[in-house]
Amino acid sequence: MTANIEAIAKDIVDAAYNVHKEFGPGLLESAYQRCHAYELRKRGHIVFAELKLPILYDGQEFDEGYRIDELIDDLVIVENKSVDDIHPIHMA
Numbered sequence: 001m002t003a004n005i006e007a008i009a010k011d012i013v014d015a016a017y018n019v020h021k022e023f024g025p026g027l028l029e030s031a032y033q034r035c036h037a038y039e040l041r042k043r044g045h046i047v048f049a050e051l052k053l054p055i056l057y058d059g060q061e062f063d064e065g066y067r068i069d070e071l072i073d074d075l076v077i078v079e080n081k082s083v084d085d086i087h088p089i090h091m092a
Contacts (some may be wrong), residue, residue: 008076013028015039029082045072
C-alpha cells in the first residue's frame with residue numbers, strides 16, 4: 001500500500017502544480033479544488049469532494065463535524081488551502 005500512496009501523492013502534487021501553473025495565485029479555494037479534482041480524475045483517480053465527516057459524542061453521530069476537502073482513492077485526504085502564507089493553524 002505504501003507504494004500506492006506514494007504514486008497517489010505524486011499525482012496529487014503534480015496536479016496541484018499544473019493547476020497553479022495555469023491560474024497562479026488569487027483564486028478561491030473552491031475553484032482550485034474543482035480543477036484539482038478534475039485533474040486527478042483525468043489521471044484515473046477516484047476523487048470525492050466535500051465529504052461530511054461526522055463527529056461522535058455520547059454514542060450519537062452529528063453531521064456538524066468536519067468536511068473532507070478531497071478524498072482520493074479512499075487512501076489520501078487533501079485539505080486545500082488558498083492563502084498568501086502558511087500559518088501554524090494550517091498545519092493542524
